[in-house]
Amino acid sequence: MLRAMLALTLSLCAAAAQAAPQVRVVGLFPNAAVVNIDGQRKFIRVGETGPQGVQLVSADSHKAVLRVDGVESSYELSREYNAAGYSAPRPAPELGIARGAGGHYWVSGAINGQTAQFLIDTGATTVAMNEEQARRLGIDYRVAGKPMVASTASGTVKGWRINLNSVKLGGIEVLGVEASVLEGEFPTEILLGMSFLNRVGWREDQDIMHIQSKQ
Incomplete structure (x- = not known):
């Protein structure tokens, strides 16, 4: 009888674990x-x-x-x-980002090991920032960058095309990311553009943007 009860107890425990x-x-x-x-x-x-x-x-x-x-x-x-x-x-590391104010996706991360706040912009060709943001991140864009001209909502502006050592969001890190530094105050936020997004997996689902590492 005792053996039967013990067997039944073990069977129920196994079933409960299996159904968890x-x-x-x-x-x-x-x-x-x-x-x-x-x-x-x-x-x-x-x-x-x-x-x-x-x-x-x-x-x-x-x-x-x-x-x-x-x-x-x-x-x-x-x-x-x-x-x-x-x-x-x-x-593989994955990050979920909830849609924020104005229907935009905002996320904290790092550029070259320095903390940065990003606005995800699938319409931006590269990661883009203004001169002040680049200086804060310690990026010597005038020496390391190549001169360029970019088209913005306010017209054309001068800029520099650079290569970032790394861009990191949570546990997702991409090395050697193309970026642009634009003269003046535009963009007001660092744009996380397609030079990063093309290197990871991403999708939108029910106001959540999911980003997953490919590396």
Whole structure:
């Protein structure tokens, strides 16, 4: 009788572990996260419950705390877990960016190891910045750059074509990225253009831009 009860208990535990949802955090924001639950992607805010009863307890730019089957656990970006404690192989780094004010995508990152704030612009050919931004980042564009002329909404302006050592967003880093430094105050924000985006995988889905490393 004891053996039968023990076998039944082990069988139920195994079934519960097998049925546990597989959870992967693919986007992190203040008080919100994009969570992949058994292959279903969902944007969840703190306090909300997603598929399979998974609830977001807290979230910031570094991690999310999820309640799965009544157990709270911390999840880093793009790491897959299940309630049995299994960690799947880490996929290529991926970043989810929520659409912000004015319908634009803003994201923090780094250029040549220096902190930078980007406005994602799929209409820009290269990463583009003004002279003041380049000086703040320590870029000697007048020496290292090649003179050019760029067309803007205000007309043509002088500029310099340069090559950035690296552009990094979260865990995604691209080396040797073409960029432009424009004379004057335009653009007012550093534009993350196609010279970077063509080197990564990206797509828009339900007001979230997903960027994934190809390297």
